[in-house]
Amino acid sequence: MNKVTAREIIKTLETWAPKSFAYDWDNVGLQVGSLNKPVQNVMVTLDVVESVVDEAVEKKVDLIIAHHPLLFVKLHQINVDTPKGRIVQKLLKHDITVYAAHTNLDVAEGGVNDVMADLLDVKNRRPLIPTETEQLVKLAVFVPDSHLEAVRDAVSEAGAGFIGDYSHCTYQVSGEGTFKPQEGTNPFIGEQGRLEQVQEKRLETIVPQSKLSKVLQAMEKAHPYEEVAYDLYPLLNEGRSLGIGRVGRLDEPISLQDFADKVKERFDVPHVRVAGKMGKTVQTVALLGGSGEKYIHKAKSSGADVYVTGDMTFHMTQDAVEMGLHVIDPGHHVEKVVCVKVQQYLEERCNKDGALNILVSEVDTEPFTIQ
Template identity: 60%
Template sequence: MSETVTVKQVVEVFEQMSPKHLAYDWDKVGLQIGTMNKPVSNVMVTLDVLENVVDEAVEQQIDLIISHHPVIFKPLGQINPDTPKGRVIQKLIKHDIAVYAAHTNLDIADGGVNDALAEALEVTKTTPLLETGKDKLVKVIVFVPEDHADGVRRAMHEAGAGHVGDYSNCSFSMPGQGRFMPTDAADPYIGKSGELEIVEEQRVEFLLPQSNLKGVLKAMEDEHPYEEVAYDVYTLENEGESYGIGRIGVLNEKMTLSKFAEHVKESLNVPGLRVIGNMQDEVEKVAILGGSGEKYIYDAKRQGADVYVTGDMTFHPAQEAADIGLNVVDPGHHVEKVMKGAVKNYLDEKFSQSKNQLTVYVSEANTEPFQFI
């Protein structure tokens, strides 16, 4: 039987993909409108929260919007429905639609905006264009009755525990005996109140990024049969995986800048784009940064990129790119719309494995302000 899910539960699952700590400190991410306790049946994923998107959400009876660009970025002095921003916020509140924003954290996250762009452009063997940090590692040790150890281990792996380098499903187990005496207030899975119980258990250990800890512990507690789960969490000195903004990788085969520009245009479904560089140059190593990436041209050059795909190039940085010999393809800012399908696919997969009923829609409303003529 399906159960109702709340905004909080959707956010907890989504933040396993796009943890808030990845965001730049100046960014505005997280729940921006609404309450975490609101029941949710329908979620809409969008690049922007404009009025046409809100109208679409009202028509689709959406309970929660997950947006890449924050609906509230600069401080508001007032909510005036005579202004476009005021009307948007008024409609969202009037129709009880919660809004959650994942901005630079979704740019940086594995499987987020830049990975989706790399996949669309068939760029492989990617690494971050610019490292912004390293995830801290923790060790979780949990004590499980032997006949439930495999189930708990599997649930914790699926929530993000046990990835070591290029290996997944990593854990360590050791047999032992658990001893406990339930009190009169307890409702024990094994044993009786007031009687000492001795159970054959396994001690199961996992390494995991600290950013996955919350989701892993929830998965552990949901799968574990005991009323009170015995577990330990240790912070480690080991360095975790690095993460960063943008991606750099390689094409399967070299092509001219002219052919690559056509490839970008077709793959990202844009009516036009701008190119800096010699159209006959051969390109193979590709740097990618969705959104506004002109300030990273020197990082792309230092990493040895033959071409840099990014949006919002302005005149003087474009001249600088030409001066340093960096080819650039600018398909616009709106290509970040690839995040809609990536987030929908992630949530569909996660909630298909749960008892919670959730329908995820992709916004069809057009939020691209530019037209090509």
């Protein structure tokens, strides 16, 4: 059984969380090692600390996929007498490649912030801090009538044809296609040197730029022709708004006390810090995985009753309460919830033949202990 390479796995991951989604100050992508490395064992983790690397060595891991970059701050030397230097040395010694998906996985639909929102039953979501609007492309492909349904379903399942909450949005026009197979071809229809006339459909649909490569691959796989005829048109239509954090609503109002209990339970944390009046009801929720205190004004202006984020400091929390914004701080480490989602994503898309062993690190990288 041929092993898949780290590059193939990362290419799949980046169809979900492209590096272009990341903030300019971030350091996403390859951290240590080689993307050309054959991979059998993959480990997903929140952080790359030495105990996680030790676990990877023990489990013969070839590729670590982390949320937090190992090399977030630029290294000026690799001193193996320092903690960071020892980690890099150990990774190189045991030929372990490390890749980080950080703010790009925060922005991505279904990433960190959406997983958090799902756990808290926050509905009708939008980005808290929009960063960009996704570019859209019109795809027009010419398909023989016999394969229209197969091609339409393939491109739709790959991510084309979404307009709002509607999927499989396409338009078809009937026509007649002509072609003459040349020497060396192996045509699905017709013979070499003979002009063919075929009843075809022009199938049109809309594609997000980030999913274009995947959609084209699916189209070519489902299409019967040796050479597929298609056109791509850039559109001025605005696509989805992308960004970090989420704002949405709960189905019913709930007391701040009960919502704080829910945050604690759903995020599986030993405690949460709460600021505000515990008896007040909340329904509109803003949330941001990681450190979100500098966005309290964004949370308030979004109409949120409560803001769920980590690393809130004393004075910023006071300012939020004075503005009438309740705050729940479950800690930075709650971003761990995305690890299982990454594992599931890679299992579905990279491990169809069972050649990979994709696991989530069992090391708890939370540095705080509650006494």
